Amino acid sequence: MSGSLLDAGAVIGCPHGGRVTAATTPTGGVRIGGAAVATARHAYVVVGCPHTLDGVPTPCVTVRWTADGSGITVDGAPVLLDTSAALCFSAALVPQGPPVVLAAPRKVTAR
Template identity: 80%
Template sequence: MSGTSGSLLDAGAVIGCPHGGRVTAASSPSGGVRIAGAAVATAAHRYVVTGCPHTVNGVPTPCVTVHWTAGGTGITVDGAAVLLDTAAAECFTAAFVPQGPPVVQAAQRKVTVR
């Protein structure tokens, strides 16, 4: 495995869709690892988007979910890959149309795997 680095995402991470909607975990992490009281985000949790204003030709086509591809980091919590701000992800409409990657802000916890 080649080295992987990025900032570890937790329940307090500020994440948005590319159009300004807010991304939050739809399923609350149970147990697992916590950093300063916030649960570490993993690929096992579902993520939803609220407040996306995106339209196409005047028709609302908001982002509603985010799919993270966290494999390959080599870091797991309770058997699920942790999410880093460098992990590949895509926002989708209700019809599963890809809309672009989410925007992660202010991640502060650095992780490096060698």
């Protein structure tokens, strides 16, 4: 799998327009332009998701990333790429679709 590395400055959204942010700030020794590389170890939350189902608000609240097969790790955790598989979930843990990487400001690629 190849793609651009995500860092703490990446702009990510849920499929309904909410904003994905790191609940635990990516830290570590590997940085891209001063920003820590994002890994699957960090927790991600969604804020501002307007999704409703039959008129009932069911916003995305978390994102779960699947470790990819790149073999690249930071502090033992797989790095996140703009092509990494993930799903957004509601508070009831219902999958609601994949997050959308809107901007990954750094152009470091992994192959």
